[in-house]
Amino acid sequence: MSSGDGPLWADTVRGLAHRVLGPVAESVRFAARDGGGREYAYEAARGVLTIAATDGVSASVALHHYLRDRCGASVGWDTVLPLGLTSLPDAPLREGSARVREGYYFNFCTFSYTMPYWDWADWEREIDWMALHGITMPLAVTGHEAALHAAYSLLGLDDQRIRSFLGGPGYLPFQFMGCLDGFAGPLPSSWIESHRELGARVLDRERAFGMTPVLPAFTGHVPYEIASTARAGRRHWQGFETWVLDPADPLYERIGAEIARAQIKLFGTDHVYAADPFIEMIPIDADPAFPGAVAAATLAGLRAADPDAVWLMQAWPFSYQRDFWTEERVNAFLDAIPDDRMIVADLWAEHDPLWGRFREFSGKPWLWCALLNFGGRTDPGADLRGVPAGIDAALAAAGPPAGLGLSMEATRNNPVFFELVADQIWDEVPDLDAWLDAFVTRRYGTGHGTGDRWTDELRAAWRGLLDTVYAARGVRIAPDQFQGVLTTNPSYARIPDGVAELRDEAARVLWYEPAVLARAWERMIEVAEHDPALQAGPLGHDLVEVGVAFMARVADRYHLDAVEESVRLGAASAPGLDRFLRVFDDLDRVLACRPEYTFRHWESKALSWAADTADRDVLADNARRIITVWGTSDSPLLDDYAGRHWSGLVGGYYRDRWALWASGLDRALAAPDASTASEAELRERLRERAEVFLREGPAPAPRDLGDLAAESRRLFTAHASAFEPNER
Incomplete structure (x- = not known):
């Protein structure tokens, strides 16, 4: 027996319940259950939840299933805890058994x-x-x-x-x-x-x-x-x-x-x-x-x-x-x-x-x-x-x-x-559609203080995601495939003769109708504007993630437009390049609104382990290196493998690389026969830029930020029309 009531694992699961539920966890009871596999049973009456399980994990699953099925709440990576429950609703007996061991x-x-x-x-x-x-x-x-x-x-x-x-x-x-x-x-x-x-x-x-x-x-x-x-x-x-x-x-x-x-x-x-x-x-x-x-x-x-x-x-x-x-x-x-x-x-x-x-x-x-x-x-x-x-x-x-x-x-x-x-x-x-509706309800549900007020809007948004980014049937999602220009190392290698190939690459990662994705993103923005408290939890994460999905394709579009216009003019298109580079600055502001989407959060966690200056140097280098050049700055083998859409990278490291590319585009266009020399010069400048980042880290964070809903709306307003026919 444990030091408290119940089986050996009871104190451990009780601790989890307190971290998830807060004070109301005092009304959860645990008991052992016999079984050949992993099994549980729960029921709740008069404010007390009783869970019987074969083991601690099964008991934890039972608690989560109760929260999802009876309280309309789930616990994700980004859920704000403890949940805002003040009582435990009644529930009839439910039994569960794992499909696999x-x-x-x-x-x-x-x-x-x-x-x-x-x-x-x-x-x-x-x-x-x-x-x-x-x-x-x-x-x-x-x-x-x-x-x-x-x-x-x-x-x-x-x-x-x-x-x-x-x-x-x-x-x-x-x-x-x-x-x-x-x-x-x-x-x-x-x-x-x-x-x-x-x-x-x-x-x-x-x-x-x-x-x-x-x-x-x-x-x-x-x-x-x-x-x-x-x-x-x-x-x-x-x-x-x-x-x-x-x-x-x-x-x-x-x-x-x-x-x-x-x-x-x-x-x-x-x-x-x-x-x-x-x-x-x-x-x-x-x-x-x-x-x-x-x-x-x-x-x-x-x-x-x-x-x-x-x-x-x-x-x-x-x-x-x-x-x-x-x-x-x-x-x-x-x-x-x-x-x-x-x-x-x-x-x-x-x-x-x-x-x-x-x-x-x-x-x-x-x-x-x-x-x-x-x-x-x-x-x-x-x-x-x-x-x-x-x-x-x-x-x-x-x-x-x-x-x-x-x-x-x-x-x-x-x-x-x-x-x-x-x-x-x-x-x-x-039934995946039914599963997704339930997932959405729980992800933003009563445990986050919203009730059902925005359920229909959020479900509609997720159906849009299911029809777009999450409809990648047969798509090989891997780093050796084109991931989009935002996190791609710039090159002149296919200018001007490879424009058609660039367009094919952009088309392969756009297997859906971008207007549907834009509408899904806007629905999420509208909910965040009307209920700002949701931004602290999963909706804040999802707003950024969907914004990244749309803006990555916008960047591909603007880059291709700038290249095609420059090739046609025989000189770098300043308006087209400015519009392309502005994407990096605009997206960086949205990313900066969530700590997990900032490079500085990652680096500060690394530096927290430093005991002295020497440790600090090693830890800072590791944090910067693995998500950029990965190995050495002169080796292309794993460069950008861990490409992250993070503030400090998008508006700094990645933007700086594309700005270097833009500054040399005139020369690459004016002397196609010298394209090899232009490419070699660009590669050296990019290597030098990487070394600067490894030594100094990212530029300062954006200033005068609004909240995430306001910054998302600003980004949406500026770029949502990118795929409309007249936006060429």
Whole structure:
């Protein structure tokens, strides 16, 4: 029993209830429920809500379902808490059972693109969200650097060399995956201890809910000092070189075991470990049997430290490098591992499901996961109607998934998509339109103090979104596709001969009628104008997200118009370029109204971990670098991969780049034969501009801002007519 009333998990869920409900949480009671899977039952009478559940996560789901079904409120990433409930309405008995055993969460990349600089308050809020949405198996990498430091210390490396190998704190998850090392560091010594403590606290809370955290494991990647005296090979990823042990070398198993033991000593274990030894890198030996040897060595190292170890692997390589990962190679790899020792995460199943191609992964337990977001890009877009059908097909397979997962590279974007996936851990969605209406009602509902006054307008707005940005049927939403000019590095390469190609690119990202999107945006603005209190919660986030969606396409249009007019005139069109550049300034003002859409918020979170000036320099560099050039300023391989529509980037970094492009357009047009020289000069000026940003950060925030509704209205009024026929 717990120290309070009820089962062991009751105090933990009671704490969540207080954070969500405030004082009215005193009227919630918890009890244990027997069941073979994850189950709950709730009922409410005379102001008291009673929840019986098999585990803490199921109890949290029950609380959330009660709030949604009986109170018209839901808890999202951006919901203002506690909710404004003063009493708990009566509810008849409702019982629920999960459709799948597990709800998986995160991607290694998420820990770089969303939460590298989070503190406990951020994590507590996130773990509450996880419990309320049925997450039972979260990836947990916070503090793993402490385990690596301890293991490599035992292997004879000194502190300075280990911290140099680990590199910058913002890039640690890529180090854990074996993609790079020694980059953008060294790792501050203060970081290791502070994040060991934070990681332990995160794990304690997740386990208190009854979750099964998934800890990182060894991938074969080692420092050069170890590789130089062992059987090892070099690997390359996006311009970075690393060293990986041959699985035949006894060191592979030994180091894997040392890291696992160090981690268990620091953090305990739930016996599930994530390792991706082939993530976006071809194995160092092309022999079809070689991946199986890697599997055997990886599992042997884990089992030497934990006899009950189960390996969880992301199936991403089988999609990303599908020419190498033939069915023969994948099956040989999977067949080398006992079925009860591996879980496979089908990472991008909403777009490129692999479970059918590889026979439900040869009998291994597997997870149907939705990725959607790469790098934390902030423009909304998804195929909402395709999600329920994809999940239902997987669950109807001969070997259905053991769980559903959210494997986005960054959170806090496209919440409707990820809520839709999470809902299906527990409930089928046979009618998407009905689901969306309910989602809208709850997202802006009585828990936010609005009642039903604006429900019809907001539902109409979301139907417009469902018919536009969220109707991306068959669209490959990925960074290697054109994302729009706002976050694109400028170039003269296709001027003047490539204008038709530019127009085709712009058309491919406009698969819908922009006037419908504009009307949806205006409906949201009208609600915010009439009920300003809503701006603090989800409506404020959605206003910005929809504004970004529309303005990204406006920027594409104005850019193309300016290029076409300049080519026709044989000289840069000043009016056209001015109109194009004005988009950056105007959008930046709207973005500045929400902290999560500002670069300074991101950087201030990073700097909050600095213990001294040296730490501050590393943390500022990491925060600025990963969302701009990513690597070095002279490498184009990952430049703008994590392109963010953030104030300080849109009105500063991105605008400055396009202003440089505009200032050289006359020369590029006047001397087409010298276009190579013009492009080379532009590339150097852009590199210099990037270096300035890395040293100095963004320009000051916009001044004299109105509230979000006023700034959104101003932006809408200035640009909503961009796609009307006379606006050319």
